[in-house]
Structures are given as structure tokens and as C-alpha cells.
Amino acid sequence: MAITEAPKIVTSRMGYEDSHTIERYLATGGYEALRKAVKMTPEAVAAEVDAASLLGRGGAGFPAGRKWSMLRKAQTTYLVVNGDESEPATFKDHLLVERDPHQLVEGVLIAAYALQVTKVFIYLRGEFALGLERVQQALNDAYDKGAAGSDIFHSGYSVDVVVHPGAGAYICGEETALLESLEGKRGFPRIKPPFFPAAIGLYGEPTVVNNVETMSNLPWIINNGGAAFAALGAGRSTGTRLFALSGRVKNPGVYELEMVKTTFRDLIYAPVLGGGILDGNDLKAFIPGGVSAPWFGPEHLDLPLGQDEVGEAGSMLGSGSIVVMDSSTCAVRAALRITKFFARESCGQCTPCREGSGWLKRVLNRIESGEGREEDLDLLLDVCDNIAPGLTWPPQQTTICVLGPSIPSSIHSAILMFRDEFLHHVKDGACPYA
Amino acid sequence: MNHLSPEIRARALEIVALYPDARSALVPLCHLAQEQDGWLRPEAMEEIAQIVGVTPAEVRGTASFYDMIHLEPVGKYVISICTNIACLLRGGEDLLNHAQSSLGIGVGATTSDGMVTLEEAECLADCGRAPCVQVNHRYVGSQTPESFDSLVEKLRTGELSDSIPPHGTLIRVRRNVGSR
Numbered sequence: 001m002a003i004t005e006a007p008k009i010v011t012s013r014m015g016y017e018d019s020h021t022i023e024r025y026l027a028t029g030g031y032e033a034l035r036k037a038v039k040m041t042p043e044a045v046a047a048e049v050d051a052a053s054l055l056g057r058g059g060a061g062f063p064a065g066r067k068w069s070m071l072r073k074a075q076t077t078y079l080v081v082n083g084d085e086s087e088p089a090t091f092k093d094h095l096l097v098e099r100d101p102h103q104l105v106e107g108v109l110i111a112a113y114a115l116q117v118t119k120v121f122i123y124l125r126g127e128f129a130l131g132l133e134r135v136q137q138a139l140n141d142a143y144d145k146g147a148a149g150s151d152i153f154h155s156g157y158s159v160d161v162v163v164h165p166g167a168g169a170y171i172c173g174e175e176t177a178l179l180e181s182l183e184g185k186r187g188f189p190r191i192k193p194p195f196f197p198a199a200i201g202l203y204g205e206p207t208v209v210n211n212v213e214t215m216s217n218l219p220w221i222i223n224n225g226g227a228a229f230a231a232l233g234a235g236r237s238t239g240t241r242l243f244a245l246s247g248r249v250k251n252p253g254v255y256e257l258e259m260v261k262t263t264f265r266d267l268i269y270a271p272v273l274g275g276g277i278l279d280g281n282d283l284k285a286f287i288p289g290g291v292s293a294p295w296f297g298p299e300h301l302d303l304p305l306g307q308d309e310v311g312e313a314g315s316m317l318g319s320g321s322i323v324v325m326d327s328s329t330c331a332v333r334a335a336l337r338i339t340k341f342f343a344r345e346s347c348g349q350c351t352p353c354r355e356g357s358g359w360l361k362r363v364l365n366r367i368e369s370g371e372g373r374e375e376d377l378d379l380l381l382d383v384c385d386n387i388a389p390g391l392t393w394p395p396q397q398t399t400i401c402v403l404g405p406s407i408p409s410s411i412h413s414a415i416l417m418f419r420d421e422f423l424h425h426v427k428d429g430a431c432p433y434a
Numbered sequence: 435m436n437h438l439s440p441e442i443r444a445r446a447l448e449i450v451a452l453y454p455d456a457r458s459a460l461v462p463l464c465h466l467a468q469e470q471d472g473w474l475r476p477e478a479m480e481e482i483a484q485i486v487g488v489t490p491a492e493v494r495g496t497a498s499f500y501d502m503i504h505l506e507p508v509g510k511y512v513i514s515i516c517t518n519i520a521c522l523l524r525g526g527e528d529l530l531n532h533a534q535s536s537l538g539i540g541v542g543a544t545t546s547d548g549m550v551t552l553e554e555a556e557c558l559a560d561c562g563r564a565p566c567v568q569v570n571h572r573y574v575g576s577q578t579p580e581s582f583d584s585l586v587e588k589l590r591t592g593e594l595s596d597s598i599p600p601h602g603t604l605i606r607v608r609r610n611v612g613s614r
Contacts, residue, residue, distance in 0.1 A: 088557035089520040119454070126465065126502045127514075127558055129571040129603045136607045143611040162452045165603050167461050168501030170556060184457035184486065186499040203454060246520035246561035253562040291519055321561075323519055337522045341556055347499075 003266055003273065006232050006258035009220045009240045010213065013100050020134050022141035025102035031147050033219035037110045038155035045114040049218065051226025053238045057092075058082055058173075058211030059290065059319040061307045068115060070198035071206050078207040079117045080182065080197075081108055081215055083124040083131075084166050084173040087290040088341060090321040092242035092254050093212040097124060097131035100216065101138035105161070107215035109148055110222055112159045115208060120161040123178055126168055136163050170345035174401050175209040177347070188347050189401035213242055233259030237306040243267060247286075247324035250275035260306035264288065264296070267305065268324055281326040285417060289318025291338045292406030294393060295413035314393050330433035331418040332425055336364040338410040346403060352387045353404035359383050360411060367422060370430040377415055377422055384408035437477035442470050446485055448609070456486045460496055462604065464503045469602025473504035501556075502571070502603065509544040509551040511589050511598065514568040517554055520561035524576075529565045530554055532579040537586065549590055572598045 013019040013028055025031070037045050050065035071077055081104075085093035096104055104122075112120050124132055139161055142148040150158045164182055166172050172181045176190035179202050194200050201207020217239065221229050230238045237259035245267060246252045251274055255267065264286065268274040277283055285295045288303075294315040296303070303313055310317040325334060343357035360383050366372045381391070388395035388405040391412050395405035415422060424432050436443055446466055450459040460482065467478035479493040486493075497503040504512075515533060517526040530541070533552055537545055544551040560566040563576040567585075574585060588594045599605050 085559050086557060088518045089561050090557070091559040091561045094559040125559070126461075126500075126603045127568065127571050129606075130573070132603060133606050136609055140608075140610050149611060160452075163607070163609075164458075165462055165465055165607075166500070167464065167497075167503050167603075169499060181461065182458055183455065184460035184488075184496065186496055244561065246564060247523040252520075252564065287519075323523070325523065329523060334519060334522065337517065338519055341518055344556065 003270060004258045004261045006240050006261070008256050009229075010096060010100070010103065010216045010242065011254075011256045013103070014095070019099050020101055020138070022102060022138070022145070025100075029223070030102055031106055031142075031145065033222035034106050034109050034113075034147055035153050037113055037222050038153050038157055042114050042116050045110060045222065048221055048226040049114065052217075052221045052229035053226075053236065054214065054217055054221065054229065055237065055307060056211055057213035057217075057241065057320065059087060059292075061317065064210060064214050067196070067198065067208055067210070068111075070196055071115060071208055075206055077115065077117045078202045078205060079108070079112050079115055079120045080179065080202060080207055080209045081120065081122040081212060082173065082175060082178055082209055083122055083128070083212045084178055085212070086125055086170045086173050087292065087319040087321065088338070089246045089287070089323045090244055090290055090319040091246075092244045092320060094128065094131065095242070095254050096212050096216050097128055098134055101131070101134040102142070103216050103219055104135065104212055105138045105142050105148070107218035108161060109142070109152070109159065110218045111208075111210060111215060112161070113157055116157075118159050120159060121164050121182055121202070122161065123164045123166060123172075123182055125172075126166045132163060132165055139163065170341075171347045171401070171403060174403065177401070178209065179207065186347070188349055189403075191400055233261070233306070235260065235306060236308055241305070241320055243305060244319075244321040245274050245324070246321065248278045248281065248326035248329065249324045250278055257305060260304045260309065262305050263302050264305065264322065265301040267322060268301070274324070277324065277326045279326075279328070281328055284325045284327055284329055285331070285413075286325065287321075287323040287410075289316045290321045291323070291341065292316075292402070292409055293318045294409045295417060297417055316394075328433070330368075330431055331414045331421050332364065332368045333431065333433065335410045335414040336361070336368050339364055339407065342403065342407045350399035350404055352398045353407065356383050356387045356404070357407050360407065364411070367425050368431055370425060370428070372422075372426045374423065374426050376426070377419065380411055381415065384411055437475070437481050438467065439470060442466050443481075446482075450485060452609075457488060460486050460488070460493060461500065461503075464493070464497050464500075465602050465604045468504065469600065469605050472510070472601050473507050507544070508601075510549050510600070511569050512551045512553060512571075512601070513586075514553045514555035514558065514571070516556065516558050516564070516566040518557040520557065521565040524564035526565035529567075529577060529579065529582060533582060536579070536583055550586060569594075569598050570601055571603055574598075
């Protein structure tokens with residue numbers, strides 16, 4: 001395993017100070033892919049994306065091409081771009097939105113053309129104040145250059161793209177909650193089925209929802225061909241992917257790496273990537289794909305960064321965010337903070353999630369503050385089991401959306417891996433790390 | 435008599451025109467109201483309700499779901515400090531504790547001079563620069579207790595008024611291509 005020479009597909013402009021400007025974008029091949037796309041048939045554009053086997057980069061990892069093919073033709077349809085990046089420790093879309101907004105816009109226009117939609121909404125989390133400015137500026141420039149709006153590049157195809165701000169709610173990253181929010185309502189996830197908004201989406205019409213990073217890959221795929229993309233990576237995990245590395249590493253940041261060819265060990269320890277653990281400490285555990293994912297220990301370091309590889313090992317690559325905990329990290333405190341997050345962000349529709357997250361937070365807080373009891377460990381697992389019966393992976397669901405069954409991941413992992421540490425808190429009546 | 439200024443109201447109507455259903459503009463209009471008032475005043479809720487065609491209670495009920503919409507007055511600057519996992523591992527809680535004692539207020543409160551409201555934030559997607567801090571939802575990079583105090587001082591003296599505008603995440607967003 002090694003860091004490969006794969007091309008930078010979505011981060012090629014990050015070295016430029018003015019990477020967000022139309023001047024830089026045009027000087028580096030910008031909008032050539034869209035010019036090429038609108039000369040192809042929409043079906044041929046979709047076929048390239050299918051050939052790329054591009055898995056959605058939002059977290060669920062569903063093939064983008066298959067999502068598109070579910071859209072019922074000859075109806076009012078919408079494309080909605082999910083830029084509500086808020087899975088804790090995920091900060092890759094933030095980079096793409098602020099530093100290469102034209103690449104995102106061009107990708108969105110290519111997708112819109114392939115789907116033949118006439119209205120697109122880019123939903124960005126409200127906290128991306130600068131990102132909202134830059135994407136709107138990119139759109140203003142694109143309209144000005146004839147790349148968006150009426151009759152783009154004299155192709156006869158017209159599309160309008162609207163940037164929509166969120167207002168601070170994790171749950172709006174869930175695609176049906178995002179659609180509710182976009183309709184001007186509370187971000188309550190919708191009851192499934194239908195499982196995909198392709199059947200009933202925005203305003204009840206067929207809708208495709210794609211992630212920012214997924215869209216940002218499209219200009220390269222159209223320029224270089226789906227086959228060139230599919231030649232990178234291995235198995236179902238094709239192309240490159242952005243990995244957001246954070247926590248107790250020397251060089252936290254976003255790294256674009258070829259899928260499957262690189263391991264967690266490379267990412268965390270390679271001098272040009274994570275650079276190893278802070279203060280020369282030992283790695284204690286790491287989260288491989290956002291806080292909804294079960295934790296891994298040092299024995300998983302040689303797993304490749306691939307969707308199926310991580311799934312088969314009992315967790316998920318999820319949103320591509322890796323959080324490193326070291327020997328100075330209290331596992332109880334880490335699980336408590338993650339649970340506090342879920343308790344705050346539960347939308348409140350489903351009892352197991354709304355009530356369970358609050359109880360779990362209180363019991364964990366009791367243990368962390370030294371007032372826990374030994375039987376609290378079983379109590380925690382029992383409440384987790386009520387939210388996600390059997391505590392399997394992937395989890396069983398008792399709630400409308402996957403926020404609920406994401407809650408047990410950190411607690412179950414922490415107890416499985418660091419039971420002694422919980423017991424220390426109970427016996428000593430205090431946090432040993434305090 | 436409208437509560438929203440003519441300029442804000444004109445922008446509100448432009449935003450409404452972008453959507454097939456006016457209600458979609460509800461949250462963006464709340465951001466515009468905060469641009470004017472700093473928070474979502476009841477008078478603004480009534481006007482937004484009238485513009486998008488719902489009741490004021492529906493505006494309040496929707497707005498209260500979202501962390502960025504303030505139903506009570508806030509300071510000139512809202513400082514959000516993240517303590518979620520990536521920031522916790524890099525001193526986020528210590529920074530929040532420091533901010534509370536340095537500002538002399540608890541989380542959710544506003545300094546007596548009305549300059550700063552302190553918030554404990556969930557992940558703000560800037561984990562490479564943890565602990566992550568935003569002021570009026572502008573990223574200000576990783577902060578130490580010392581740099582935090584100097585940041586607050588600069589906010590108080592107005593030294594950062596160019597880089598950190600007042601409230602409203604759309605304050606510098608302008609769509610200049612009309613509605614098509």
C-alpha cells in the first residue's frame with residue numbers, strides 16, 4: 001500500500017490563492033467539460049457517469065448513475081445538491097464550496113443537463129457564509145459567460161440554478177429532511193417508503209439529491225471519460241476521494257487519495273499526510289467515517305480506504321472523515337460528546353431517538369463525572385438496543401431516519417473496546433484523564 | 435407600515451420569485467430579517483408570514499427549529515465555539531471555558547455592553563483548524579485562549595468590521611442574474 005500518483009480530480013486548483021475566481025477557473029480548463037457535455041446527448045453524458053461507477057460522496061455511498069436512472073422522465077423534475085455538510089469531523093465539502101465553487105457549479109450544470117432538469121437548488125449549510133457568497137458569485141459569472149441560464153453555450157438547453165441557505169440543523173443533511181427544509185418547513189425526515197426522492201421529492205415531484213463532492217467530480221469525468229475514472233481505485237470504490245483527517249494527528253486536513261490503494265495507516269502516519277500522532281503518543285482508536293460510524297482500533301490500521309473494505313470490517317467509510325484518538329483521549333468523554341451532539345440534533349419525531357439520546361447522554365455524563373454505577377454499562381447498552389435492536393452493523397432501525405441508529409455506534413464501540421476505562425471511572429469516582 | 439426596510443423587502447421579494455412555492459423562501463427571509471435586526475423580531479415574523487403566505491405562528495414554529503435563527507436579541511457579534519469531537523480532541527472545551535470566564539458570561543448569554551453573544555456550537559466543518567471558531571458565521575481559524583482574547587478586543591475596537599460583517603448569512607450574497 002502506498003500513496004499513489006493518481007491525478008487530483010477535485011483538488012487540482014487548491015494550490016492557487018485565487019482558485020475560486022472565474023479567471024483562474026477558465027485559465028485551468030474550466031467549463032470545457034460543460035461545452036463538451038452539451039454537444040453530447042443527455043443519455044451519453046449519463047452513460048459516462050455510469051461508466052465511472054461514481055459512488056455518491058455524501059455518506060451512504062449509493063451509485064450516482066443509478067440514482068439518476070431512477071428519475072421518471074417527462075415530468076417536472078428537480079436536481080438538489082446537498083451541501084449541508086454537518087456530520088461531525090467532515091469538512092471536505094467546505095473546501096470544495098469555498099475554494100473551487102466553479103468546479104461545483106460546472107458539475108451541477110453537467111448533471112442538470114444529463115437529467116434534463118430546468119431547475120436546480122444548491123442547498124448550503126447556513127454557516128457557510130463565505131461559501132454562499134462564492135457559489136453565488138460563481139453562478140453570476142457562469143450566467144454571464146453563457147454557461148448557465150438560457151440556451152447554455154447555444155445548445156438550446158436552459159437551466160436555472162438557485163443557491164439556498166440552511167440555518168443550522170444537522171438533520172437537514174438527511175435528504176428528505178433537506179427537501180422539507182427547502183420547502184420552508186422544519187427539517188423533519190420523511191417517512192419511507194418511498195426510499196428515494198426520485199419517486200416523490202421536492203414539492204412532491206421526482207427529484208435527485210446529490211452531494212457537493214459527487215458533483216465536483218463530474219467535470220473531470222466528462223473531460224477524461226468514465227473509464228479513466230473507473231480505472232482508479234478498485235472494486236466498487238472507483239476514482240479518488242476526499243478524506244478529512246482530524247483529531248490527535250500532527251497534520252489534520254483534507255487529502256485527496258485514490259480509493260482502496262491507501263490505508264488508514266498511510267493516511268494517519270505518512271509524513272506528507274497526517275504525519276503521525278501528536279506529542280509522540282500512541283494511537284488509541286479512530287473513527288473511520290464520521291461520528292455515526294463504529295470505531296476502529298490499531299488492529300484496523302492496515303485496512304484500505306475503500307467503501308466495501310471498511311463495511312466488511314464492521315464500520316463504514318461514511319462521509320470520509322477520520323477522527324484520531326490517542327493515549328491522552330478519554331473514551332467516555334469522547335462517547336459523551338458525540339452522544340450530546342445527537343441528543344441536541346435529534347429532530348424529535350421518533351421516541352427511541354428523541355428520548356434515548358437524552359437518557360444516554362445523562363447516563364454517560366454520570367459516569368464521566370464519577371457518579372456512575374457498574375450497572376450503567378448494561379443500562380447504556382439496553383437503551384442502545386432499544387434504538388437499534390441487536391446492535392448489529394449495519395444497524396436495525398426503529399426510527400424514520402438513520403440519525404437514531406447512528407447514536408449507539410460510539411457508545412457501543414467505546415464499551416466494547418474500553419470497558420475497563422468505564423469501570424475505572426466508576427471505581428475511582430472520577431475521570432482518570434481529568 | 436412595513437417592518438422590513440424597503441431595501442430588505444425588495445430583496446425578499448426577489449428571493450421569493452426564485453421558488454415555485456413562496457414558502458421555500460421562509461428561512462432565507464429569516465436570514466434577511468436578522469441582517470436588519472440581528473434577531474427575528476415578532477414584527478418581522480408577521481411580515482415574512484404575509485410575504486410567503488403562512489401564519490406568523492408557522493414562521494416562529496419553523497424558525498425555532500434552526501440554530502442560526504435567533505428568537506431573542508443577540509450581541510453585535512455571535513461567537514460560536516465548537517466542542518464537538520474533532521475540537522474536543524484539540525482543546526475546544528478548554529477554549530469555551532476560557533471564553534466564559536474571560537467574557538464573564540455563560541453559554542447563550544450576551545455581554546452587558548451588547549457586543550458579544552457566546553454559543554457552544556456543533557461541528558462547523560473546519561476541523562483541520564480545531565478548535566474551530568466562527569464570529570457571525572465567519573471562520574476565524576483555530577484559537578488559543580490568548581488569541582481569543584485579542585480577537586474579542588479587536589471586535590470591540592471595530593478593527594475587524596471589514597472582515598466580519600454584521601448578522602445575516604446572505605448579507606454579501608447578491609444574485610445578479612434575475613429569476614429565469
